[in-house]
Amino acid sequence: MADRPEKIRCDACPVLCFIAEGRTGACDRYANHGGDLVRLDPLTVIENGGPAVPFMGADWDGDIVQGHRPFVTAIGAGTTYPDYKPAPFIVSAETRGVDMVTVVTEGIFSYCGVKVKIDTDRHIGEERAIVRANGEAIGHVMTSEYGSKMLSLGGVDHLTGGSKKEGRVTCDALLSLCNCEPVELTIDDGAVVIVQAGKAPVIDGARENLMRVGCGSAAIGMFAAQWKGHADEVIVVDDHITGVLSEHQAGVLLDIPPSGIRVVGRRSTPGRYFQVAEPGTGWGGTDIEDPLKVIKSINPKVAWPGLRLFMVSTTGEQWAYFELDTDLVPQVAEPSAELRASAERVAENCEPSVCSVVFMGGAGGSLRAGVTENPVKLTRSVRETLTQVTIGGADAYLWPGGGITVMADVTQMPSNAFGYVPTPALVAPIEFTMRREDYAALGGFIDEIRDVDDILNGQERRVGAKAAE
Numbered sequence: 001m002a003d004r005p006e007k008i009r010c011d012a013c014p015v016l017c018f019i020a021e022g023r024t025g026a027c028d029r030y031a032n033h034g035g036d037l038v039r040l041d042p043l044t045v046i047e048n049g050g051p052a053v054p055f056m057g058a059d060w061d062g063d064i065v066q067g068h069r070p071f072v073t074a075i076g077a078g079t080t081y082p083d084y085k086p087a088p089f090i091v092s093a094e095t096r097g098v099d100m101v102t103v104v105t106e107g108i109f110s111y112c113g114v115k116v117k118i119d120t121d122r123h124i125g126e127e128r129a130i131v132r133a134n135g136e137a138i139g140h141v142m143t144s145e146y147g148s149k150m151l152s153l154g155g156v157d158h159l160t161g162g163s164k165k166e167g168r169v170t171c172d173a174l175l176s177l178c179n180c181e182p183v184e185l186t187i188d189d190g191a192v193v194i195v196q197a198g199k200a201p202v203i204d205g206a207r208e209n210l211m212r213v214g215c216g217s218a219a220i221g222m223f224a225a226q227w228k229g230h231a232d233e234v235i236v237v238d239d240h241i242t243g244v245l246s247e248h249q250a251g252v253l254l255d256i257p258p259s260g261i262r263v264v265g266r267r268s269t270p271g272r273y274f275q276v277a278e279p280g281t282g283w284g285g286t287d288i289e290d291p292l293k294v295i296k297s298i299n300p301k302v303a304w305p306g307l308r309l310f311m312v313s314t315t316g317e318q319w320a321y322f323e324l325d326t327d328l329v330p331q332v333a334e335p336s337a338e339l340r341a342s343a344e345r346v347a348e349n350c351e352p353s354v355c356s357v358v359f360m361g362g363a364g365g366s367l368r369a370g371v372t373e374n375p376v377k378l379t380r381s382v383r384e385t386l387t388q389v390t391i392g393g394a395d396a397y398l399w400p401g402g403g404i405t406v407m408a409d410v411t412q413m414p415s416n417a418f419g420y421v422p423t424p425a426l427v428a429p430i431e432f433t434m435r436r437e438d439y440a441a442l443g444g445f446i447d448e449i450r451d452v453d454d455i456l457n458g459q460e461r462r463v464g465a466k467a468a469e
C-alpha cells in the first residue's frame with residue numbers, strides 16, 4: 001500500500017491547520033498543493049491609474065496608487081505570522097525617479113470592526129441599541145449624523161469577548177460587509193435593515209430612496225422664496241427640527257404674515273420645533289402618517305378661511321395641501337402646479353440614499369514586526385507621514401494619538417479584499433509605502449526587498465484603481 005502523503009502545517013495564523021494533500025485550511029485561504037503550502041487567492045495588483053496630476057511642478061502627484069505603475073496590494077499576499085518573519089512581499093519600484101518601497105501583508109486583525117453610515121431619516125433604533133446578526137449581538141447603534149444613522153459593528157469584545165458563536169457570527173458579518181455583500185441586521189426594539197456597501201439600505205422591507213435635503217429648518221431656508229405667494233403657511237415635518245415658514249427667520253425676512261397655526265413639540269427658536277412626534281418610519285423620520293397630527297392649534301384671531309397650508313417631508317416624498325374652511329378646519333385641496341413642483345424640487349435636491357461601510361482596525365505586533373525589526377519606528381514613520389498606509393490600495397485615514405489605527409472605505413478596494421481566520425479575526429490587506437531611504441532609516445528588512453518586476457509573473461490579478469474609474 002502506497003504511503004499516504006503527509007499533511008503539512010500552515011503557520012500563517014495561530015490556528016496552525018494541518019492540511020492534507022488537495023485540501024484547504026480552515027479559512028479556505030491556504031491549501032496543500034502537492035506538499036506545498038499555497039495561498040489560493042492571486043496577488044492583486046492595481047494597474048496604472050488615471051493621468052498623474054502635476055504636483056508642485058513635478059509630473060507625479062505623490063499618490064502612490066495612481067503613480068503610473070502597478071501597485072502591489074496585500075490582497076492575496078499572505079500573512080506575516082509568527083511575528084519574527086518579514087512581510088510576505090517587500091516591493092521596490094521606481095516612480096518618476098523616486099525609489100519607493102511598499103511592504104504588503106494580509107494582517108490578522110482581532111481589534112477591528114466597521115462603522116456603517118445609513119443614509120436615512122427613518123428611525124432604525126435607539127442610540128446604544130444592540131445590533132444583531134443571526135440573533136447574535138455584533139454591535140450597537142451610534143449617535144446619528146446629519147441625514148444618516150450610524151452603526152458600530154464588530155470590535156474585539158464581540159469577536160473574542162463573548163461566546164464562540166457570537167465571535168463567529170460577528171466575524172462572518174464583518175467579512176461580508178467588508179467584501180461589499182449584503183447583511184441583514186436586526187436592531188433591538190428597532191428595524192430590520194439590510195446593509196450593503198454602496199447600495200441603498202432596505203429598512204423593514206422597504207428600499208430607501210433619498211437622503212433628506214436637510215432638516216426641516218434648513219428646508220424652509222432653502223425653499224422659502226419658492227413657496228412665497230403659493231402658500232400662506234408651510235410646515236416641513238422632520239424628526240429633528242420641524243420648520244414653520246411664517247415663524248421662521250426666512251419667512252419673516254420675506255414678509256410672510258403669521259398664520260396662527262401652532263405646531264406641537266418643543267420650540268427651539270422661532271419656526272423651529274423639536275420632538276413634534278416620536279421617531280419612526282413615517283414623514284421625515286417621525287412616526288407620523290397623517291401630517292395634521294403636528295398641528296397643536298389654529299388661532300381664530302389670526303388664521304382666516306381659505307388659508308393655504310402646504311406640508312412636506314424633508315425628502316419631498318410625502319406632501320399634502322390643505323385649505324382652511326369657514327370653521328378654520330384644514331380640508332384637503334388641490335395644490336397649484338408651483339407647489340407640486342416645489343415638492344419635486346425638494347426631492348430633486350436630495351442625494352440617493354446609500355450605505356457606507358468603513359473598515360477600522362489597529363495594526364498590531366505581527367504587522368509592524370513584519371515591516372521592521374524595531375516596530376515603534378514604523379509607528380513614528382507613519383505619524384511623521386514618511387510612510388503612507390493603504391488598505392487594499394485604498395487611502396486610509398490615520399487616527400491621531402498612539403498606534404496605527406486606520407479607517408478605509410471598503411468600496412474603494414478591489415473585490416474580495418478581506419478574508420478571515422477562525423481565531424476569529426478578520427484578515428485585511430495593509431500596505432506601507434515609503435521612500436527606500438526612509439525604509440532603511442526605520443530598520444526595514446532591506447535584504448528582503450524585491451523589484452516589482454521580479455514579483456509580477458502573470459499569475460496575479462490585475463484590477464483598475466477605483467478612484468480613477
Ligand code: SF4
Pocket residue numbers: 010011012013014015016017024025026027028029030421422
Ligand atoms: S486558518 Fe488559514 S491561515 Fe490559519 S493556519 Fe489554517 S489555513 Fe493557515
